[in-house]
C-alpha cells in the first residue's frame with residue numbers, strides 16, 4: 001500500500017474544546033503533526049497580543065490548525081464523499097493544506113510582519129518546499145505533492161472546490177477561528193451553528209454552494225464574524241500592546257545598527273535586523289524566544305528599549321484616543337513637535353494605527369482583491385448570491401469598518417506638571 005493510503009492501526013484522537021475530538025486516521029497527517037515545524041506552532045499564539053485583554057486567549061496556532069483540519073476531514077469524509085462533482089482523490093491534499101495553512105506564521109504575527117516586512121504566506125511556501133521535516137513527509141506522498149499543497153494554500157490550485165474549502169468567505173479556516181477565538185476569549189458572540197452549515201454545503205462544478213435552507217445559519221456566521229472583528233480582533237487595548245511590541249522591535253533593530261552592545265547577544269534576531277532572514281532563523285524564532293528577550297531587554301541600558309519592553313512584559317500599555325492624521329495633519333504634526341519638546345520621543349511614543357475590515361462582500365469586477373461570494377442554491381436549482389436573498393447580510397455587505405487611533409503614554413504626559421508642551425498636548429488630545 002502506498003504511503004498516501006496508509007492508515008494508522010488505530011485512530012488517534014485529540015481532545016478539543018471546540019470540536020470535542022479531532023480524529024486522525026491517515027499516517028501522513030500523523031507524521032506531519034509530529035514534525036518540528038508543525039510542533040513549533042504550539043509556541044505561537046493564535047491571537048497575538050489579545051491575551052493581554054482577554055486573558056483566556058492563550059490558544060495557539062497548533063490548536064487552530066488541528067481544528068481546521070478536523071472541519072475539512074468532516075466535510076470530505078462525511079458530507080462530500082461519493083457526491084457528484086467531488087473528486088475523492090483530492091482528499092489527502094485538502095487535508096494536508098488545511099493542517100498546514102498557517103505553517104509560516106511567525107511570533108506575534110502582525111507586529112512581526114509589519115516591522116520586518118515579512119509575509120507569512122511566503123514563509124509557508126518556504127517551509128513546505130525547503131529543507132524541512134514537513135517537506136520530507138510531503139515528498140514521500142509524491143515528488144510534486146509539496147508544490148500542490150502550496151498551490152492550494154495560495155489559492156492557485158486548479159480545482160476551485162479544494163481552494164474554496166480552505167479559503168473563501170465561508171471556509172474551514174474562518175469557521176474554526178471564529179468559534180475557537182470566541183471560546184478562549186470567553187465572549188458570547190462568535191458562536192454559530194457550524195453543524196448546520198456543514199450539512200447544507202454541496203460541491204458543484206466550480207464552487208461550493210449552500211442549500212437555501214441553511215441561509216439563517218450562514219447569516220449567523222457572517223454576523224458573528226462582524227461582531228468578533230469589532231469586539232475582539234480590533235480591540236484597542238490589544239492593538240496598544242501590539243504598538244508597543246512593534247516599537248520595541250524597531251528600537252532593538254535601530255540599536256543593533258548603531259553598534260549598541262546588548263547585555264545579551266540578540267543572535268536569534270540578527271538575521272531579522274539585517275534583513276537577510278534564513279529559513280532556519282525563521283523557524284527557530286517563536287514567542288518563547290521573543291518574550292525571553294523582552295525580559296532581558298527590560299534590564300538594558302538604553303532607556304527606550306528598557307521602558308518599552310518593560311511595558312510589554314508588565315502590561316503597562318499606551319492610552320489611546322480616536323484621531324485620524326489624514327483629516328487633521330497639521331494637528332498631528334504639531335503634536336509630534338510637542339512630544340519632542342516635552343522630551344518624549346514621538347517615534348516610539350506617539351503612534352498612529354488604523355484597522356479596516358470588510359465583514360462580507362460580493363465580487364466586484366476590477367477590484368484588486370477578488371472575493372469569492374457565498375452562493376445559495378435555491379429549491380429550483382438556481383444559484384443566488386447571498387446578499388441578494390438575505391436582508392441582514394445585504395445591510396453590511398461591502399461596508400468597510402475603519403478606525404484610526406493614536407497611542408501614547410498618558411501617565412508620562414500627566415506627570416509633566418510644569419511643562420507648557422505637555423499642557424498643550426493635554427488640550428489637543430483632550431486628556432485629563
Ligand code: NI
Pocket residue numbers: 064068101102173177
Ligand atoms: Ni488559519
